[in-house]
Amino acid sequence: MFGNYLKTAFRNLWRDRKFSAINVVGLAIGMATCLLMILYIHHELSYDRYNKKADRIVRVVFKGSVGGQPIKEANVMPPVARTLQSNYPEVQQATRLVNGGAPIIGYGDKSFKQEAFAYVDSNFFQVFTLPFVEGDVRTALLQPHTIVITRAIARQYFGNQDPIGKLLDFKDWNTSFKVTGVIDKVPDNSHFHFNFFASMASWPDAKSASFMTSGYYTYLVLPKGYDYRKLQAKLPGIVDKYIGPQMQKAMGTGLSAFRKNGNNIGLYLQPLTAIHLHSDFTGDLSPGSNVSYIYIFGVIGIFMLLIACINFMNLSTASASRRAREIGIRKVLGSGRPALVKQFLLESLLVTVIAFLIALVMVSLALPLFNGLSGKALSLNVVFLNTWMMPGILLFVLCTGLLSGSYPAFFLSSYKPVSVLKGQVSSGKKSMGLRSGLVVFQFFISITLIVCTVVVYRQLRYMQHMKLGYDKNQVLILPETWLLGKTQEAFHQQLLQDPRIEEVSVSGYLPAGSSYGNSFYVYGDGHANRLVKTLRYDVDTRYIATMGMKLASGRNFSKDFGTDSTAIIVNQTAAKAFGWGNDALGHTITRRDNDGTLTTYRVIGVVKDFHFRSLHELISPLVMVLGHGAGTMILKVKAGNTRALLTDIRKKWDQLTPEAPLSYSFLDDRVSHTYVSEQQTGRILGIFSGLAIFIACLGLFGLVMYAARRRTREIGIRKVLGAGVPGIVGLLTKDFIRLVVMAFIMAAPVAWWAMHTWLQDFAYRIRISWWIFLLAGVVAMVIALATVGLQAVKAAMANPVKSLRTE
Numbered sequence: 001m002f003g004n005y006l007k008t009a010f011r012n013l014w015r016d017r018k019f020s021a022i023n024v025v026g027l028a029i030g031m032a033t034c035l036l037m038i039l040y041i042h043h044e045l046s047y048d049r050y051n052k053k054a055d056r057i058v059r060v061v062f063k064g065s066v067g068g069q070p071i072k073e074a075n076v077m078p079p080v081a082r083t084l085q086s087n088y089p090e091v092q093q094a095t096r097l098v099n100g101g102a103p104i105i106g107y108g109d110k111s112f113k114q115e116a117f118a119y120v121d122s123n124f125f126q127v128f129t130l131p132f133v134e135g136d137v138r139t140a141l142l143q144p145h146t147i148v149i150t151r152a153i154a155r156q157y158f159g160n161q162d163p164i165g166k167l168l169d170f171k172d173w174n175t176s177f178k179v180t181g182v183i184d185k186v187p188d189n190s191h192f193h194f195n196f197f198a199s200m201a202s203w204p205d206a207k208s209a210s211f212m213t214s215g216y217y218t219y220l221v222l223p224k225g226y227d228y229r230k231l232q233a234k235l236p237g238i239v240d241k242y243i244g245p246q247m248q249k250a251m252g253t254g255l256s257a258f259r260k261n262g263n264n265i266g267l268y269l270q271p272l273t274a275i276h277l278h279s280d281f282t283g284d285l286s287p288g289s290n291v292s293y294i295y296i297f298g299v300i301g302i303f304m305l306l307i308a309c310i311n312f313m314n315l316s317t318a319s320a321s322r323r324a325r326e327i328g329i330r331k332v333l334g335s336g337r338p339a340l341v342k343q344f345l346l347e348s349l350l351v352t353v354i355a356f357l358i359a360l361v362m363v364s365l366a367l368p369l370f371n372g373l374s375g376k377a378l379s380l381n382v383v384f385l386n387t388w389m390m391p392g393i394l395l396f397v398l399c400t401g402l403l404s405g406s407y408p409a410f411f412l413s414s415y416k417p418v419s420v421l422k423g424q425v426s427s428g429k430k431s432m433g434l435r436s437g438l439v440v441f442q443f444f445i446s447i448t449l450i451v452c453t454v455v456v457y458r459q460l461r462y463m464q465h466m467k468l469g470y471d472k473n474q475v476l477i478l479p480e481t482w483l484l485g486k487t488q489e490a491f492h493q494q495l496l497q498d499p500r501i502e503e504v505s506v507s508g509y510l511p512a513g514s515s516y517g518n519s520f521y522v523y524g525d526g527h528a529n530r531l532v533k534t535l536r537y538d539v540d541t542r543y544i545a546t547m548g549m550k551l552a553s554g555r556n557f558s559k560d561f562g563t564d565s566t567a568i569i570v571n572q573t574a575a576k577a578f579g580w581g582n583d584a585l586g587h588t589i590t591r592r593d594n595d596g597t598l599t600t601y602r603v604i605g606v607v608k609d610f611h612f613r614s615l616h617e618l619i620s621p622l623v624m625v626l627g628h629g630a631g632t633m634i635l636k637v638k639a640g641n642t643r644a645l646l647t648d649i650r651k652k653w654d655q656l657t658p659e660a661p662l663s664y665s666f667l668d669d670r671v672s673h674t675y676v677s678e679q680q681t682g683r684i685l686g687i688f689s690g691l692a693i694f695i696a697c698l699g700l701f702g703l704v705m706y707a708a709r710r711r712t713r714e715i716g717i718r719k720v721l722g723a724g725v726p727g728i729v730g731l732l733t734k735d736f737i738r739l740v741v742m743a744f745i746m747a748a749p750v751a752w753w754a755m756h757t758w759l760q761d762f763a764y765r766i767r768i769s770w771w772i773f774l775l776a777g778v779v780a781m782v783i784a785l786a787t788v789g790l791q792a793v794k795a796a797m798a799n800p801v802k803s804l805r806t807e
Contacts, residue, residue, distance in 0.1 A: 020351070023312050026695045027355035030308025031400065032362035033691060035393075036370055037301025039363075039378045041294055047189045047276035051129040053221055057272040058228045060084070060218040061281055064265030066521060067532035067577060069620050073519075074217065074281035076267065078208040081121070081218045083242060090231055093221035095121045095128075097192065098203060099285070102480065105196075106169045107157045113661060114153075117196040119203040125183075127221055134164055135181030141199040148181035148197040172483060177202070188377055191275045192217075192285040211243045217285065219272070228269045235267045253529060261529055292758070293681060300688050303445045307695045309400065310438040312351070345402065352401035373683045375676065436739055442696040443743035443780055444750075449689035450776035451751035452758075455768060456682040459759065462766045463675055469610025470511060471548025474637050475667035477510065478649075482631025487656040492633065494652050500638050500645050505546035508632040509537040511612040512670040520623060522591045524578035532577050534570075535612070535620065538627030544569075544607065546636045554585045554605030557626045564626050568601035572609045574621035589623065601625065614674045615764040634667075693780070697787040733788045740784045744777040751776070 048054055060080055062073040081094035100117040122141040125132070125148070132140070133151055140148050147168065154163040167176040177198055186193050200206045205213075222228055243265070244255040258265075270279065277291040364380055371378055484491050495504045520536035523529075537543075541557045552572055557564050568589055575584040580603075590600045601623075609619045637645060646664065653662040672679075752768060759765040 023351055024355050024358065026311040027308045027352065027400075028358040028362060029691055029695055030305045031352075031356055031359035031397075032366065033304040033688060034301040034396075035359060035363050036366065036378075037297045039380070039382060040297055040370075040374060040376065041301075042382060043189060043376055043378055044277060044289055044294055048191055048272045050187050050189065051127075051272065053127065053129070054273055056222050056224055056226070057127065058220050058222060058231075058269040059272060059275060060220065061268050061270050062214065062265070063268050064263070066263045066265070067530070067621075068262070069533040069577070071265065071519070071533060072281045073214060074279070074283045074285070075214050076216055076218050077211045077214050078205060078216050079211065079242070080216065080238075080267065081220075083238060084220060084235075087238065088231060088234065090222055090226060091220050092223060093123060093127055095124045095126075095219050096200060096206075097121075097124065097217040097219075097285075098200070098206075098215055099217075100196070100198060100203075103173060104171045104483065105157075106171050107166065110157055111171065112156070113663070114196060116194040117198065118192075118194040119200045119206070120197045121200045124197065125181075127219060130183045130186060133182045133184055134162075137181070140181035141197070142201070143180075144199055144201040145175065145177050146180040146199045146202075147177040148183060149179060150183055150185045150195045152185060153195045154179075154182050189276075191272075191279075191288070211246045220269070228271065232269045235269075239266050253531070257529055258531070261531070263531060287677070289677065290761075292761070293677070296681070297684070300449070300685075303449075304688065304692060304695070305400065307442050307445060307692055310442055311695060312348070313438060345406075348406075349398070349401035352397055356397045356400075370684075373687070374680050436735075439696075439736070439739045440743045440746070442692075443740050443784070444747045446689070446692045446696050447744055447747035447776045447780050448751045448754070449685065449692050450779055451747070451772055452755055453682065453685045453689045454772050454775065455755040455759070455766070456678065456685055458766050458772075459762065460675060460678055460682055463615050463678075463762075463764075464672065466611075466615065466764065468511070468671070469549060469608055471636075472512070472668045472671050474639055475547070476635040476637050476642075476646075477665045477667060477670070478633040478635065479508075479663060479665070480631055481506070481633045484653075484657050488631070491652060491656055495633070495635060495649070498645075498648070500640065501635050502638060503542055503546040503636040505540055505542040505634040506632070507537070507539045507543050507634060509539060510632070510634070510667070510670070511547075511610060512667060512674055520591065522589045522623070524580070524589055525587055526590065528590070528592075532574070532621060534574055534577075535622045537622065537624045539624050540626070543624070543634070546634050547610075548636070549610055550608045552606045552608045553582070554603070556605060557624075563602075564604070566599070566601050567604040567626065569605040569607055569624040570603055571607050571619070571622045573619050574623055575606055577621045611764075616762050618763045693783055697783060733785065736784060736788050737781070740777075740781050744773075744780065747776075748773045 048057075051057060059074070060076050062071065062076050064071040078096075081096050085091045085094040098119040100119050102113060102115045103117055104111060104113050105117075106112070120141065124141070125137045131137075132148075135148065140146060149163065149168075157163070157168065158166060163179045163182055166179045168179065169176050186195075205215075220231075222231065240255060247258065248254045275284075276288050277294065279288045360380070367378055367380065370376075481488055481491065492504060492506065495501055518536040518538075520534045521531055522534060523531050539557070541559055544551070544556050551569075554569070557567065557569070561567070570578075570584060570589075575581065578584070578587065578589070580587055584603050584606050587603045588600050589603065590598055592598055607624065611619060612622060613620075649664075650662050751773070755768055759768070
């Protein structure tokens with residue numbers, strides 16, 4: 001029986017090849033999209049879950065508010081780990097990590113600048129599951145100046161030699177580290193990525209008892225099944241017992257007075273598996289994602305699959321009359337309704353299996369492009385290697401087949417044999433109503449995606465062209481020029497003498513990309529009880545001019561004023577936070593150092609507000625002090641042959657320090673990279689909007705083919721009686737136009753709500769204009785008319801003699 005069903009299914013699919021092709025192609029695109037979304041979502045949800053203790057590890061973070069400015073920092077103070085472990089028995093293990101910068105590391109005649117270096121506690125590899133290839137996980141980092149490296153780094157430095165016991169020379173630090181362990185690599189789906197893990201015992205500050213400094217990423221292991229919120233509820237006691245007394249000494253104010261003025265600080269816990277998708281802390285070890293994108297791509301995948309299934313249902317029910325006689329004869333010969341249902345469901349599953357195989361090919365071909373768009377490294381291997389993924393995919397195919405074929409199966413099998421054999425079969429108002437509703441739903445999704453794509457694109461364009469308060473164009477960044485050592489000043493002077501360079505500033509404080517940054521807790525005009533949290537920039541006298549910033553009042557730092565070592569420039573937001581408004585010049589700002597020493601600065605200028613964080617955040621108070629440049633040079637270069645300039649700069653660099661390679665970046669690229677996740681989302685939305693419309697149009701094409709075929713004789717009679725091509729085309733298209741209009745009316749408010757919600761994540765955002773919805777509606781209408789019109793014109797221009805011969 002099954003063989004007969006299968007043979008009949010193949011015959012029916014082959015007999016109506018056009019409809020079958022439309023079904024298979026549409027369903028394959030929908031399934032391929034859904035598979036891509038499954039791979040993407042699986043990858044995003046898998047972050048840090050490779051750790052065996054993933055469900056028990058939490059990260060300690062620092063949050064609060066000072067002077068109305070929020071604090072959300074991913075790292076905490078040096079003694080937090082041992083303090084929590086000694087005070088709370090539920091803390092089974094505590095470990096720390098400190099970002100170690102980018103040292104130049106050599107071995108023999110090989111020397112490389114490394115970007116992924118960290119100090120970790122000796123138990124780090126007992127907390128995180130990074131299995132050793134060589135060495136002993138328990139003892140590898142017990143001693144100072146020991147280091148664990150990845151297998152790739154071992155090959156880079158030592159080739160096929162045994163790396164254990166070898167000494168790596170840290171040239172800019174004049175010290176060596178002994179290799180005591182090798183791990184394979186840190187997985188891609190980790191919130192940190194380092195190739196070197198040095199013993200924390202080598203870091204001088206590691207034993208500090210100060211709760212007034214930070215920089216330590218601290219992780220705790222809790223008992224299995226323990227609710228971390230119970231421990232978090234106890235942490236205010238740590239703040240009162242340890243941070244309070246040190247705050248009194250360092251800031252001259254106790255916790256009670258601090259909180260009385262509306263301020264608050266505290267330690268909090270964050271589950272390890274929540275870091276990637278739910279973290280908005282400053283200083284995170286790598287850029288995170290946003291859980292909202294999981295929802296967005298999940299909805300896209302489901303909707304694309306639904307559109308494809310709707311096509312199948314629409315075309316199957318529309319073509320029902322072509323199989324009516326077959327159904328009638330089967331019923332007369334004894335076939336019951338269950339047998340017919342099985343027949344049609346088998347046909348549906350056959351189409352689904354064929355579509356799924358094509359979808360797998362599509363996904364394998366599309367993955368390189370999708371990985372480029374999304375910035376991921378997705379692979380189809382996950383489907384076959386994951387223990388639950390393959391059964392899940394098979395269930396997904398089965399459900400898709402049943403969903404696509406369920407209505408046609410039950411609808412077609414309900415025909416009465418007497419009516420069928422008398423030729424009295426009609427698709428019925430209910431069937432027409434269902435098909436119309438499904439078409440509306442398809443274009444509802446398509447129009448919604450078009451609106452979302454346009455809004456995302458306009459927000460990205462707004463961010464790229466918004467006045468940032470500084471000139472991002474033609475600004476060249478040369479990081480870590482401190483590697484030049486004593487020759488740094490000579491290099492600086494050579495650059496100043498180059499006529500292609502307008503300005504050169506030495507400062508590691510940048511408004512985009514990786515940057516130095518210091519939280520600066522200060523108070524104005526001697527009011528010690530009115531602390532304000534600001535960001536501090538250490539700059540030189542050329543910084544403001546190089547960055548193209550403007551002063552609202554006052555003057556810039558100058559070498560002509562010896563007192564500028566205790567002068568300060570504030571931004572407009574800081575002036576308002578201190579209560580000075582437009583009259584900030586001459587006021588003072590005081591900072592109390594950790595040892596209780598007071599330093600007072602006099603305001604000599606107010607710089608106009610500029611965006612030094614992403615447009616997701618409002619501009620916060622910032623102060624500039626005259627300080628050391630931190631070894632990064634910022635060049636304002638003239639437009640022209642930048643490549644030749646870079647070649648000359650590299651030659652100057654190589655003459656001064658042959659061991660340290662020159663690295664550089666452009667400020668406008670750094671600004672653009674700040675919004676890379678939004679750019680990726682916009683591109684992906686655009687592609688899938690196009691695919692959604694394409695699948696919907698496939699369905700429309702099939703439906704108008706069916707409508708023209710069903711009304712062949714009517715069209716012939718109308719032409720004989722004098723109807724023209726435009727009239728017949730209008731007859732065939734008017735119903736579809738009405739459906740697209742209905743879809744637009746439904747999609748507009750939903751799309752507005754979705755984009756209004758998305759835009760709330762940006763402190764600076766566009767307004768959703770009415771023309772965006774009109775544009776989406778017009779685009780959908782034009783595409784629908786083009787799809788329907790082509791087939792309608794073909795039907796209208798057919799020979800009426802042939803049409804009248806049609807039975």
